[in-house]
Amino acid sequence: MDSILVLTLLLAGAKADSYNGLGQTPQMGWNNWNSFACDVSASMLETAASKIKSFGLQAAGYEYVILDDCWSNGRDSNGNLQPDTTKFPDGITPIADSLHQQGFKFGMYSSAGTQTCGYYEGSLGHEQADANSFASWGVDYLKYDNCNNEGQSGTQELSYKRYKTMSDALLATGRDIFYSMCNWGEDQPWLWADKIANSWRMSGDIGATFDTVSPDCPCQQTICTEFGGACSVLNILNKVVNITQYGGPGHWNDLDMLEVGVDRPGMSDTEEKFHFSMWCLTKSSLIMGNDMSKLNGTSYSILSHAPLIAISQDPAGIPASRIWRVETEQKDENGFGFLELWAGPLENGDQVVALVNAAPVPWDFTVWLDDIFQKTDGSGDKTSRKWDIYDLWSSRLDSGTADAIIAGTESWESHVYDATQKSYADGLRDNDPRLFGNKVGTVPAYGGMKVKISAHDVGIFRLRRP
Ligand code: GAL
Numbered sequence: 001m002d003s004i005l006v007l008t009l010l011l012a013g014a015k016a017d018s019y020n021g022l023g024q025t026p027q028m029g030w031n032n033w034n035s036f037a038c039d040v041s042a043s044m045l046e047t048a049a050s051k052i053k054s055f056g057l058q059a060a061g062y063e064y065v066i067l068d069d070c071w072s073n074g075r076d077s078n079g080n081l082q083p084d085t086t087k088f089p090d091g092i093t094p095i096a097d098s099l100h101q102q103g104f105k106f107g108m109y110s111s112a113g114t115q116t117c118g119y120y121e122g123s124l125g126h127e128q129a130d131a132n133s134f135a136s137w138g139v140d141y142l143k144y145d146n147c148n149n150e151g152q153s154g155t156q157e158l159s160y161k162r163y164k165t166m167s168d169a170l171l172a173t174g175r176d177i178f179y180s181m182c183n184w185g186e187d188q189p190w191l192w193a194d195k196i197a198n199s200w201r202m203s204g205d206i207g208a209t210f211d212t213v214s215p216d217c218p219c220q221q222t223i224c225t226e227f228g229g230a231c232s233v234l235n236i237l238n239k240v241v242n243i244t245q246y247g248g249p250g251h252w253n254d255l256d257m258l259e260v261g262v263d264r265p266g267m268s269d270t271e272e273k274f275h276f277s278m279w280c281l282t283k284s285s286l287i288m289g290n291d292m293s294k295l296n297g298t299s300y301s302i303l304s305h306a307p308l309i310a311i312s313q314d315p316a317g318i319p320a321s322r323i324w325r326v327e328t329e330q331k332d333e334n335g336f337g338f339l340e341l342w343a344g345p346l347e348n349g350d351q352v353v354a355l356v357n358a359a360p361v362p363w364d365f366t367v368w369l370d371d372i373f374q375k376t377d378g379s380g381d382k383t384s385r386k387w388d389i390y391d392l393w394s395s396r397l398d399s400g401t402a403d404a405i406i407a408g409t410e411s412w413e414s415h416v417y418d419a420t421q422k423s424y425a426d427g428l429r430d431n432d433p434r435l436f437g438n439k440v441g442t443v444p445a446y447g448g449m450k451v452k453i454s455a456h457d458v459g460i461f462r463l464r465r466p
Contacts, residue, residue, distance in 0.1 A: 018250020020171060022178045023198035025313040025424075026252050027141070027285045029064025029107065030057075034208070034262050034289025038070035038118055041087045042095055051292035053102055055405060056412025060304045061313065061419045062288060064141050064178070065099050066107030069118040081110075081121060081133050096138030103420070105178075107141030108134055112162050112183070113148030122148055124162070127169040135173035142170060146183035159187035160196070167196040180254065180285070184227040190243045194251035199285055202243060203236045205229035206256035208264050210271040210456060211358070213334045233259075233267070233275045234336055234358055240282055241322050247283045249317040254285045261290030261299035269298050270457040273393065274356075276302045277458050280312040281320040281342060281354055297402030304402075306417035306424075307392040308460065310435040311352050313424040320344030320352055323371050328359040339363055343372045346462070348428055351376065351387075355451055355459040362455055368448035372463065386445050387463040392437040436462060 018024060030052055032040055049065050052058050071092075073084040083092050096106040110130060111122040123130040123144070134142060144166055146153065152162045163181055170177045181193055181200040189200035204217055207230030217231035218224075222242045236255050247253040258279065260272045267275065279286060288303060323341040331337035340356035353372055355365045369387070373379035397415055404410035417427065417434050427435050443449050443463065453459045 018198060019167070019195055020176070020179070020198070022176055022250065023252065024249045025315070025317060026283050027064060027178060027180065027199065027287065028061045028309075028312075029066055029105070029141075029286075030062055030288040030292075031066040031068055031107070031143070031257050033068035034206075034257050034259060035291040040067060040071050042089065045095055046098065048292050049099055049102060049104055051295075052104075052288075054408070055292070055295070055300065055304075056416035056418070057288070057304060058103060059412070059418040059420050060306065060416050061309055061424070062286070063103075064105045064107045064287070066109070066141060066143060066287065068109045068143065069116050069145070070120055071109070072120045074121055075126075079126065079129055081126075081130055092137040092139075100138060105140035106138060107143060107178070107180075108137075108139050109143045109145065111145035111147050111149075112166060113146065114150060115148040117145055117147035123166065124148075124150065124152075127165045128172065131166065131169035131173050131177075134170075134177065135175040139175075139177060141178040141180060142166070143180045143182050146186060153183070153186050156187045156192055159183060159189070160192045163189075163193065164196045182254075185222070185224055185239070186227065188223060190246035190253060194246070194248075198250060199252040199254040201254045201256060203227070203239050203256060204231050206231055206233070206236060206259055208259040208262040208266050210234060210267045210275070211332055211334045211336045212265075231256075233271065233278070237278055244282055244319040244321045247317075247319045252283055252285065253319070255279055255282060257285070257287040257289040258303070259289055260302050261288075261295050263294075268456065270454055272299060272302055274456060274458045276305075277308055277354065277460050278342075278356070280308045281344065281352060281460070283312060283317060283319040286312055295406055297399035297406060300406055301397040301399060301402040304412075304416050305393070305396060306434050307395060307437045309417070309419075310424045310428060311346070311392070311460070313419075314346045314428065315425045316345065316347035318344055318346075320354065321375050323374055328361070328363075330359050330361045332360040339365070341365075341367050341371055343375070345376045347425075349465065351382070351463040353461045353463060355453050355461075357453040357455060357457055360455050362452060364450065364452050365459070366448055366450045369443060369446060384445050386447075386466060387443045388439055388466050389441045389443060389449055390437045390462040390464055391440045392460040392462060394438040394440065395434075436464070442466065
């Protein structure tokens, strides 16, 4: 084989993986933006981290604690970014050290623009100096925004170059820093960012709403030129449908932070469960956005639900895809009313199946193996055998126990899967029953399954070989 061909094959292999070796499964953590916006401080981070730890959410896999916008106060005379000393009296390093001592990783925020979205100092033109500052402070994750970019967007090449400059700068520090691009899907990052980043936002900002239609979130399609905020769960899900296939180990579609447990305006329990489930299936980041001091048992029992997290963290890293969609005659007040089947293969040969009811009425679904395996390799072999059905939400923690864990009267250890002791990959390999929900039936060869799903709910199942 000649050397050019060998090199081409090596490059093709590298593309399918992580450009810096990080993010083999989607990132998990917490970020202050959704609940605290610019009201940031060292004590806010410390309080959040200590609760994430004492609730067992760190053990469940949420490892990054991420400080968002509004933390800085210009540059010093050498051009280095300065933390705001009223918010961070001892600077950033002690916070990073303290988080590291507690077993967390630490994330920070900047913008690929002259200013951030909150009009603080941006990193455009200062990429290497800022990457060096982040590395010297002990930062493990950079969320890199898109505001005030001086017109350096509008073509894929412009966006790619601007984001690559920081990518290269981070690599040059020699520190492992997860690179989370936040350019809202502008210039289709799913087509080029896998080579330079670990994840890319694919939509304008999420709001704590299931189906609101708002002028603040003007775009309903995958490819947008206006972005905005307050995008609903259904708006973002409808956008990602066409690009799920671009996510994979080391480079993920980021559907934005979780709104589970966020109450402005907030979602019902079934809607929060729907939101979390679909973020797991599509292999989005799982970055909690709630105020840990206000967390209630029902939201906790969603965020800590190991059978769903094990779908997100499945070692194969294959996002599920939508198989079909049917519009219902019944619409909610915002005009949404549809049903969908999503499915995707998992590392151990199981298949994850989602029955999505985005209609305002309960629905009796009948779905067939033919459809469930339609987009999966070797589908013929798979439809000609029988499968056991495991309902992944059937083992959900009851909210009384969850409330007691939050109150500190019950310890999380006997209820939450501790991924720091046994990774999700190992648990899946061992068939650890805590990751599989409960068996609820069997699909015969060439058969189907019939399930009733409530309005705005989703059924999530694993099909397993008997
Ligand atoms: C937005 C970004 C949000 C948040 C905010 C801070 O552009 O999408 O997640 O970081 O900026 O100003």
